[in-house]
Amino acid sequence: MTYIRFLEFLFFFLLHRVSSEEAVPVFKAMGTVIEMGYCFGVDYILVYRCTPGGDQLLGNSSTDSAPITPPADFQGRIHINQQQHLLGLQIRNLTAMDSGVYRRECWQDQTLTTQHTQQLYVCDEEVKAEEVIVKEQEGRGAFVCNSTSIGLEGTSVRWYHEMYPSYKLTLFLDSSKSLDPLVEELHGVVEVRDSGALLLLNKSMLKNNQHFYCLVNRGEHCLSFQNMYLPDISESRDMYASVGDKLMLNCPSNGNHQQWQTPLGTINDSSMKDNQMHISSGDKSESFSLVIPYVSEDHGGGYSCMSSSFEFHYMLVLCHKGETQKNLVSVGGSALLHCDVSKGDSQSVQWHRLQPSREYEVIYDSHDKTVAIPEDLRGRMTLLENGTSLRISHLEMKDQGVYWCVVLRGPQLIEDGDEYEDDYEEENAETGEDDYDDDSYWPETHRLLVANKATAKMYPKLPFQKNPNKKK
Secondary structure (H helix, E strand, O other): OOHHHHHHHHHHHHHHHHHHOOOEEEEEEOOOOEEEEEEEOOOEEEEEEEEOOEEEEEEEOOOOOOOOOOOHHHOOOEEEEEEOOEEEEEEOOOOHHHOEEEEEEEEEOOEEEEEEEEEEEEEOEEEEEEEOOOOOOOOEEEEEOOOOOOOOOOEEEEEEEEEOOOOEEEEEEEOOOOOOOOOHHHOOOEEEEHHHOEEEEEHHHHOOEEEEEEEEEEOOEEEEEEEEEOOOOOEEEEEEEOOOOOEEEOOEOOOOOOEEEEOOEEEOOOOOEOOOOEEOOOOOOOEOOEEEOOOOHHHOEEEEEEOOOOEEEEEEEEOOEOOOEEEEEEOOOOEEEEOOOOOOOOEEEEEEEEOOOOOEEEEEEOOOOOOOOOHHHOOOEEEEHHHOEEEEOOOOHHHOEEEEEEEEEOOOOOOOHHHHHHHHHHHHHHHOOOOOOHHHHOOOOOEEEEEEEEEEEEEOOOOOOOOOOOOO
16 A cells, blocks of 8 residues: 555545544533533644534634634634633534534644534523432332423424443433334333333433433424433441441442442452451342441541442441440330430430441431431330430330430531630630640531440230339
8 A cells, every 4th residue: 555545544534533423412502602622732623513515614723824704603602712721612692503513623733632523402491400319119210301392293302311431421212213212221121101201210220320311302403401310329427336346337239340448448359358347248249338347446437438330438436335225125115215425515416226237227316307217116216305315115026126326515616716716725725735626626516425325125025914114
C-alpha cells in the first residue's frame, strides 16, 4: 500500500468513526441553555450540527481562523466559553427547531484528540423530576410518566434509562413501535401499562439503574420530558458497642470491586480473616457483612462498604458499658427495662434491639421523632421517665433477646462562636487545664454518657400460672 493510499484509508476510517459514533441523548426544555461538552487542555474546539445535507459549523475557538458566522437560525445564540485550559460552546434560548445531532471536537496540535456526539431533544416543557421509592416488601417499582400530554391523539412515549458503569442514556421502550422492550434481556422484567405511560420494573433492573427518563412525543416533536430517579443508594447509620462485644455491620454482596474501608485498613476479600475482623462467610453468598469478633478501643470510627453500585456507611461509637440487666418474664406479661443515667443530665435517649442478623435496630430516639416504632411493637411499647425506661406489654416469645439503651449528652447549640470561646477560656482558667474534650467543645454534637444492655428471657405461661411480675 502506497503512502497516499494509506492516508486515504486513514481518512475514510476516521470519517466512518465520526459519522457512526452513537449519539448520546440529551433532553432540554424550550428557552433553556445547552453546553456542548467541554475540552480540557487543548488548543481549540469545533462544534457542528449534523444534518442530512452535511455538517454545519457552529463555532471554532481557534484564534488562527477567521470569525465563524453560524447559520442564520443560530446567530446571536452561540457563545464560546474560553476559560483557562477549558473550552466549551453554549447554545442559548433553545427552540424546537434546534433538536438534532451535534458533534463537539477537541483539537491539539492540529490533531483530533476527542469527539462527542449528542442527540438533542428540545421539548415544550420539562415535568418536575420525581423520586421513586421502592418498598422493601414489594418486588418491583412503579414509574409513571406525569404529563398533561399523555393520551392526546397521535402521542407516544419513549423510555430511557441510565445504567452503571457508563451512565449513558439508552432507549429501551418506544410505544410508537411496540409495547415490548427494545432489548431482549428486558422481556419479562418490564411490565408496560396505560399505553406506555406506566412501567412496572423488577428490582433486578433497579440495581444498577439510578435515572429513568420518559419523553412524550407527537411524531418527531417532543411535548415533554421527565426525570425519575431512585433514592441515593448510599446509607449511613450510627452503631454503638462496648469493648468486648461481638458486632456485625451488614452489607449485601452486590456490584463489582466490593470492599470495606475500616479504621484498621481495607478488607476486600471474604477469604481474609484475622483476629480483628473479617467478611462474613455464612450460608448466604449475597452477604458481604463485616464481623468484628471482639470490639476493642481501636475499632471506633468510620466504616464504609463500597461497590460499583452502592455505598453503606457506619460510624461505630464506643460506649462505657453500664450494668447488664437480666429479666425473666412470662409470655403475655410485661417487661420494664431501665436506663442508668443521672437525672440532672441534659440528654437524648435511644433504645435499640438486637436483630437475628446481629444488627441493632433503633426502636426509639427521643431526639428524632421520625424514628417509627416497629410494627410488631406498636400498642405494646411505652416510654417512661423521658424515655429512660421502656415497658413492653403483652410479651411474645419473639420479644426475647437483647435490648440496648444509649444515652447521649446534648446537643449543645451555640449561636455566637466568640461568646462560646470566652466561656471556654473562663472555664479553663478555673480548672487550670489546657486541653479540652472534643465532644464537649464542638457545637451541635452529642456526648455519649452510657450504654446499658438488657436481656429479656421468655418462658411460656402455663394454664392457671400466676404472672411473676404482678404485685401481690
